[in-house]
Amino acid sequence: MFNRVSKLSKQAFVADASQTRGNLDVGSFESSLADAEAVQYVLASAAGIEQTTADRTTTIEPGPDTAAYAVVSNRRVYFLLGDDLAEPELTVDMEQISNVELRNALLSTTLVFSTTTGAVRFVPADTETAEVVVSYVSRVGKAWSDLFEALEKAHRSLASVESAIKAGEDPESAIQQTRTRLSNAHHCATHHDDAPTELMRDQIQPVEDRLEQLRYGSRLDRADGLIDDARRAQRSGAFADGVAAVVEATDVIRDVASVLHDVDAPGLSDRLTSQANTLDTVAQALLNEAERACHRALQAADDAAAIAAWQEALDRYREAAAAGWDGPAGASQEALRFQLAWVVGNLVDALVSRADEREAAAEEFGGTGSDAIGRYEEACRNLERARDLAEDHPELTAAPLEDRIGTLEVKIERAEWQWGSAD
Template sequence: MLNRVDIANAFGSGSTAAEVDADRLAPLLAEGEAVQAAAASAEGIEHATDDRTTTIEPEDGSHAYAVATNRRIHFLLGGEPESPEITYRLAAVTGAELRDGLLSSTLHVRTADESVRFSPVDADRAEALASYVSRVGSAWADLEGTLAGAREAMAEARETIRAGEDPTGDVQRAQMRLSKAHHCATHDDAAPTELMEAAIEPIEDELENLQVVTWTDRVAELLEDARKARASGDYDAAFEVAVEAADRIDAAREALGDSEADASADSDLAGTIEDLSADLEAVAADLFDEAEDACHVGLDTDDPAEAVAAWEDALDRYRAALAADWAGAVGPDPEALRFQLAWVVGNLIDALVAAAEECERAGDDLGEDHDDSADRYEAARDWLRRAHRLAREHPHSSGAALEEPLDRVQEKFELAQWQWGTAD
């Protein structure tokens, strides 16, 4: 608040310049606005525009004042002013300087199309005011220009979204502008950082909501990609995009939770996020349900080849989930997933061995003189090789027990080939 103490400190005690009614001046200041520097003049205020110059004179025995706050500079007359004669936003000031003449000094404050001249009583105080207005005015001007650039980038992002294209570049430009805006608010010690940050916050909230819209659009695309990948059996891709979708949903929730933007817009976005989260859980549930169904097939079937196919399908799904670091609300957590994967690998190895044994028995039944026995032994060898390779890939499984049957089947295969003259 601009009060009698502010004025007295600005002009020094014992001066009629101190006689300004604080209650009259208080309504002139906006919330958070505080006096930073002031100067008095026993003469008038010379106001120049493009087409004319006007001098505003104080009453006899009174003074004119230049009062700089952390937002604006006011020029007013002493006594009990109802309002300032002239007010400029500091951001609009293009120049503020104290010019020394032969007989007196002149405070000169300029905007793009106006100027004010003011002959101060105290040159030192006027110099301090000019320095403050120049430095802080420059900071405000930089801030406003930077925020305008952020708004422009956000407007372009909205147009990009409406065109169905990726707005990431526009959003990044807006983020860079806001980063520069924070620099404008903090790089000069004289800058009113708190006020400037308050001007940045609504734009940041707006950008966060815009990012949420961008993220939710991307999540919808990712979920469609996950469904297509699942349908084609590409479980690695399905879980990779599902994890990306989960990360973007979490980021959108966090951004929306931090936002202080329009409540109705937040509510709509929150609803969209929850719908997408439910869709993601449904996609993940399908992937894990199908993996569980495959496990049941592997356990229930009496056909070794069918069991191998079922366990391999389950393995592909669980391995893809673990590789993608899936940790969503649906399905096993990573630790449980590792145990599940180990169990599936063990069952798959057993199924491969059972399929090999069935082929070996078929070859034995045909006899080594039969022309199809070599095919049976070759199939048995291939089943065992797959089991042996899988056991080596998983430390919890041992391939040692497979060495003997693999050697035995290989020997039978080579003998059957020799019997029919096909051995290499």
């Protein structure tokens, strides 16, 4: 507490508010307060402290040569008595004060703190400083009262967030409502120049932390659902659905991870790590389907089988790239582009090889007749597919394929003419 506050004379309590703290050693008392709580004013009284509640009135009087003190901080009003400064006789939180006023009587002036449960009366030795206290407590007490009213509303909407999450409903509306009410609370903390903003924010922070914990917890619940969706899609062969679920789950997890260091949410970090690992496992299972198609293509016994396998791999990688796959299972967008180029190159090679084989087979029939024409046409279709792929990928050249197609079209026309002439 103070360094023997009881030794302080009434002369220490001056009318000039700017000197009120300067003439007192309040360091030891402030050391027992919260970090941002600070003594603003100190008043002394020889008349003691009177507390009135609904059913009784209690008077606490100082002993001989001692005084009663009203210590006003930016958070509470403490009523102390004589040498017994280890514990205040009474403590009134600012938000409990509904009104504060000076009541003038014939022989004395009484400072009255009206509260939600009664009143505390204190007869100050220095009425001029008491007037400053009335102004200060009125302003700051109102700020505290408004703050807790806003926080009470925020707690109610926070309960709605929890209820929505437990019911499996979308909590976004309740989240936005809670944010609005927390914004109102922040306004209370900054509206008055002498409002204890840091102390007030200490009251707001736990509610914000809980909201963020619920919000990001619900986001991770969403990620769990998406991972399950991706796993089911992969097992049922719905590759595109699986890819879409993986990409969305990745976005959710990244969103949570980007702000997790600012959120006081025990357990979320471990859960996030576990989810990311599970997601990578599911994502890898999906990519494995495309990789297996590549292996089948490389081991295919003929060009037709190779083309089918390369096309399957191409479809898989295209679906992943189109969905915005970037990172799951270590596959970045750049890696997917590289893989797509490799698959397309191999598919083009297989199509050209198949076209060569079909053209050669047509030549075995003498380049005329329905058998030859059918094989020429199949060769042409394979080259057209290869050309279209080459045109979509700048690393490939379509011109030579266009020339080949032109040559085959001439052969087809000649074969059809010769066949018709033969008939």
